[in-house]
Each structure stands twice: as C-alpha cells, then as structure tokens.
Amino acid sequence: MSEIHGLAVHAAGAHLLAYKYDPGELQANEVEIKISHCGVCHSDVHLIDNDWGISKYPFIPGHEIVGTIVGVGSAVKDRTMGERVGVGWQADSCGICEWCRQGQEQLCAKAQPTCVGRNGGFADKVRVNSRFAVPLPSTLESESAAPLLCGGITVYSPLRNYEVRPSSRVGVIGIGGLGHLGLQFAKAFGAEVTAFSTSKDKEAEAKQLGAHHFVNTRDTGALKKVAGSFDLLLSTVSADQDWQAYVNALRPKGTLCIVGAPPSPMPILGASLITSQKVVAGSNIGSPHEISEMLDVAARHGVKAVTERFAMAKANDAVTKVKKNQVRYRAVLTN
Ligand code: NAP
Ligand code: ZN
Numbered sequence: 339m340s341e342i343h344g345l346a347v348h349a350a351g352a353h354l355l356a357y358k359y360d361p362g363e364l365q366a367n368e369v370e371i372k373i374s375h376c377g378v379c380h381s382d383v384h385l386i387d388n389d390w391g392i393s394k395y396p397f398i399p400g401h402e403i404v405g406t407i408v409g410v411g412s413a414v415k416d417r418t419m420g421e422r423v424g425v426g427w428q429a430d431s432c433g434i435c436e437w438c439r440q441g442q443e444q445l446c447a448k449a450q451p452t453c454v455g456r457n458g459g460f461a462d463k464v465r466v467n468s469r470f471a472v473p474l475p476s477t478l479e480s481e482s483a484a485p486l487l488c489g490g491i492t493v494y495s496p497l498r499n500y501e502v503r504p505s506s507r508v509g510v511i512g513i514g515g516l517g518h519l520g521l522q523f524a525k526a527f528g529a530e531v532t533a534f535s536t537s538k539d540k541e542a543e544a545k546q547l548g549a550h551h552f553v554n555t556r557d558t559g560a561l562k563k564v565a566g567s568f569d570l571l572l573s574t575v576s577a578d579q580d581w582q583a584y585v586n587a588l589r590p591k592g593t594l595c596i597v598g599a600p601p602s603p604m605p606i607l608g609a610s611l612i613t614s615q616k617v618v619a620g621s622n623i624g625s626p627h628e629i630s631e632m633l634d635v636a637a638r639h640g641v642k643a644v645t646e647r648f649a650m651a652k653a654n655d656a657v658t659k660v661k662k663n664q665v666r667y668r669a670v671l672t673n
Pocket of ligand 2: 380382488489
C-alpha cells in the first residue's frame with residue numbers, strides 16, 4: 339500500500355500544511371477509501387484549535403468523507419471494491435461492549451473518532467473499520483451528501499429519538515452546517531419548524547429550507563415572545579446563550595437538546611424544569627445503522643446540504659470562512 343497525502347495541522351490554531359503518512363499494512367477489518375469529497379464541520383475547527391483539549395498533533399482533520407473503496411481487508415465481508423461509501427465522526431469501536439452489541443456504537447467507551455489519534459478526510463485516502471464505511475443511496479450526490487455523514491446524523495438522531503412527529507413544534511438554534519440540515523429533517527418529520535438565528539440575513543433561506551418561523555436571537559424580546567412554544571429545541575451553537583430563556587420556550591415535557599457544546603456551565607433553574615417536567619439533554623452523532631437510515635430518509639425527502647465547494651488544496655480558506663460564520667451552509671473540499 340502507498341503513502342496517504344493530505345493536509346495536517348501541527349499545533350493548536352496553526353494553518354494546515356501538506357503532509358504524508360505511511361498507513362502500514364491494511365488491517366484485516368479495515369477498508370481503504372479514495373476520497374472524492376470531505377465536508378468541513380465546525381468540530382474540525384474545534385480540533386484544529388484544541389478547544390476540547392483532545393487534539394493530537396500532527397493530524398489530518400476531516401470527518402464528513404465520501405469516496406470509493408480501493409482496499410478491502412482480509413476479514414471484511416460487508417464491503418466491496420469500488421463501492422461508494424461515507425464515513426463520519428467515528429472510524430472504529432470495540433465491537434463487543436453492550437453498546438456496540440445494541441448497535442449504539444457512538445456510546446462505546448473505546449469509540450475512535452476519525453481524526454483524533456488518527457488521520458481524517460482532508461486527504462486523498464483514509465482507512466476505517468469497515469463497519470463505519472456506510473454505503474450511500476445512488477440518488478444522493480456526493481457533494482451534498484458528504485455533510486450528512488456528521489452534520490446530518492447529528493441533527494437527525496435527536497429528532498428521531500425524541501419522537502418528533504407531525505404535531506411536534508421544533509426549534510433549531512443556529513443555522514449553520516448542522517442547523518440548515520436540522521431545518522430540512524424537521525420538515526421531513528412533519529413538524530412545525532422555527533429557526534433561531536443571530537443572522538437576520540438567513541431568514542429567507544431558512545424558510546426555503548423548511549422553517550415556518552424565524553426568530554432573530556439578537557433581539558432578546560423575541561425569545562420571550564415564544565415562551566411555552568416548543569416540544570424540542572435543538573441547539574447547534576457552541577457559544578454561551580440565554581439557556582433559561584430557551585427552557586422557558588419549551589412546552590410541558592419539552593426537551594432542550596444540545597449538540598453544540600457551550601464553553602461554560604449552563605445556568606438553569608432546577609425549579610423551571612420541575613413543574614412542567616422539562617428535560618435538558620445532549621446528543622452524540624449516531625450509529626452506522628442510524629446513519630444508513632438517515633441517508634435513506636435524506637434520499638427520499640430530498641434533504642441535501644447547501645454547499646460551498648473548495649479544492650482540497652484550499653482547505654485553509656474553507657476553515658477560515660467557517661471560523662467567520664461566512665459559509666452558506668457547509669464547505670466541502672473536493673479532490
Ligand atoms: P457552523 O456551521 O459554524 O454553525 C454554527 C452556527 O451557530 C452558526 O452558523 C451560527 O448560526 C451560530 N453561531 C455561531 N456563533 C454564535 C454565537 N456566538 N452565538 C449564537 N450563535 C452562534 O457549525 P456546525 O458545523 O453546524 O457545528 C455546530 C456545533 O455542533 C459545533 O460546536 C460542533 O462541534 C458541534 N457538533 C456536535 C456534534 C455532536 O455529535 N454533538 C456533531 C457535529 C458537530 P446563525 O448565523 O444562524 O446564528
Ligand atoms: Zn462533525
């Protein structure tokens with residue numbers, strides 16, 4: 339097997355530089371994927387900047403990967419050469435713990451992220467455990483499907499797990515890579531959908547993507563007006579916010595689910611959860627099985643990322659634009 343070429347970051351916040359590594363012998367349970375597209379998730383930016391203290395340098399970011407299988411390990415029975423597959427945040431898990439056996443591999447204590455302690459998708463090739471290379475429905479285009487592999491599953495999973503249905507009222511907070519897919523999936527589930535955004539200029543597009551209503555969160559009065567309105571609020575924002583106002587915006591038994599991690603503890607009055615039996619929750623990506631289901635739903639309901647395409651060599655430009663909240667709505671690198 340030959341070397342893998344990509345773009346790596348060598349220190350917190352540094353620019354990506356050309357980088358190559360020798361992946362060694364292909365492991366029995368691995369596939370090697372020739373990458374055609376890779377989305378730029380904000381989690382890549384958090385890893386580049388070491389916001390979570392888990393980054394291991396040097397590493398190649400990228401975990402919204404689409405490509406074709408060019409190498410199949412000797413024990414792999416579920417994938418074939420030439421197959422088009424996607425890979426998300428997770429590249430491996432133990433395969434034998436209770437969570438792996440339940441098909442909830444995202445909860446495995448030995449889960450291996452695609453680009454923490456390994457090299458990810460800002461590259462020409464990548465290797466993962468074959469269980470985490472998910473075939474794509476033929477009707478999905480690779481560029482608009484790549485962001486589904488992390489952004490898409492992260493918003494699909496809570497909609498499904500909190501049982502959103504046509505009578506549900508759902509709010510999506512932060513209309514970026516995750517949020518713009520959240521609007522589309524919430525619409526596909528039949529919900530009444532509200533977009534919460536700091537960017538007034540996203541209103542028209544948010545409505546095209548599935549929002550019935552738009553709340554400008556720079557206007558604090560606007561958040562007060564929607565008190566008692568939502569069954570599920572899904573926050574994709576990684577900044578501190580007025581969490582109490584969002585709890586107040588829930589209906590009885592409503593859930594505030596965070597998928598973006600705010601830097602500070604969330605100040606919420608316990609009493610405000612009790613009488614109306616409200617829930618504050620978190621959600622973590624989704625299993626390969628759930629990704630497969632999500633891709634089928636996306637194909638059937640026309641859910642696709644709105645993308646800005648960059649050549650792989652221009653990955654630094656894409657990362658800079660993500661940091662400035664200027665991408666509409668997902669940067670995708672192409673080889
Ligand atoms: P993104 O494309 O940068 O979008 C984030 C959006 O948040 C922005 O477009 C913006 O939307 C809003 N925002 C940004 N700064 C804000 C601020 N200071 N105050 C309020 N809103 C702000 O990021 P993404 O790729 O969607 O990722 C979002 C977060 O989810 C990241 O923290 C990422 O690490 C996390 N994530 C979690 C999981 C998981 O499994 N839980 C998986 C993937 C990603 P508006 O312009 O509409 O305000
Ligand atoms: Zn991601």
